[in-house]
Amino acid sequence: MKQLVAFDLDGTLAESKQPLGEPMGEALADLLDVAHVAVISGGDWPQFDKQVASRLPERADRTKLWLMPTTGTKLYTYKDGSWTPVYAELFDDATKAKILEAFDASLEATGFVPEQTWGERIEDRGSQITFSALGQQAPIDAKEHWDPKFEKRKVIQADLKQRLPGLSINMGGATSIDITREGVDKAYGLKKLRDASGIELDAMMFIGDAIFPGGNDYPAKELGLDTVRVRDPEETLAVMAGIVACLKK
Numbered sequence: 221m222k223q224l225v226a227f228d229l230d231g232t233l234a235e236s237k238q239p240l241g242e243p244m245g246e247a248l249a250d251l252l253d254v255a256h257v258a259v260i261s262g263g264d265w266p267q268f269d270k271q272v273a274s275r276l277p278e279r280a281d282r283t284k285l286w287l288m289p290t291t292g293t294k295l296y297t298y299k300d301g302s303w304t305p306v307y308a309e310l311f312d313d314a315t316k317a318k319i320l321e322a323f324d325a326s327l328e329a330t331g332f333v334p335e336q337t338w339g340e341r342i343e344d345r346g347s348q349i350t351f352s353a354l355g356q357q358a359p360i361d362a363k364e365h366w367d368p369k370f371e372k373r374k375v376i377q378a379d380l381k382q383r384l385p386g387l388s389i390n391m392g393g394a395t396s397i398d399i400t401r402e403g404v405d406k407a408y409g410l411k412k413l414r415d416a417s418g419i420e421l422d423a424m425m426f427i428g429d430a431i432f433p434g435g436n437d438y439p440a441k442e443l444g445l446d447t448v449r450v451r452d453p454e455e456t457l458a459v460m461a462g463i464v465a466c467l468k469k
């Protein structure tokens with residue numbers, strides 16, 4: 221018997237970056253009457269608040285809802301009338317300092333120290349640190365000219381990998397490099413959810429629009445969960461109605 225239904229957010233519960241539609245809010249309230257519900261997605265908490273938390277109807281039993289921003293490296297639950305962080309796997313100050321030092325050393329070693337920078341170069345998104353080579357306030361023009369073909373960053377990335385073992389280092393926007401812990405995906409988040417909720421993986425199911433090799437929901441299937449692949453939120457509504465019918469007393 222399933223006790224918890226976990227969902228992807230964008231493309232599954234809502235259109236990309238959009239708030240839940242009203243029928244979806246009602247469907248989640250129906251589902252929360254018969255099961256625990258989790259939502260796991262790459263966005264940070266403000267995005268979850270805007271898309272999900274603030275869109276639920278009054279009657280929804282929020283105490284059975286588990287919200288997992290940044291691919292489950294954060295968990296929010298509803299306690300005493302408000303959404304409360306249960307955990308957030310942030311980089312500690314020592315790691316942040318180490319990352320900053322590694323960037324300086326790396327720029328020096330590769331010969332790509334920029335002539336000028338604008339503002340802070342490190343942006344702390346909690347479980348992700350983004351390094352902007354020219355600084356966060358750099359004018360677009362300067363950014364576009366610094367590394368349009370990723371040539372500098374490929375060299376810096378290779379150098380950084382040596383300096384920062386155990387971290388995942390990827391190129392982001394025009395001048396940026398993103399650093400996260402290695403091995404963070406939805407399987408990782410769902411295991412964290414099992415530990416936090418006490419609900420075993422075989423009592424969970426997962427619904428998402430990207431359950432195929434290379435899709436960001438695929439790790440849930442590889443983890444061994446029962447999964448349902450949906451095309452869009454419309455189809456998710458149909459699947460949810462089926463689950464509610466099977467689970468209600």
Ligand SMILES: [Mg+2]
Binds near residue numbers: 229230232428
């Ligand atoms: Mg999706």
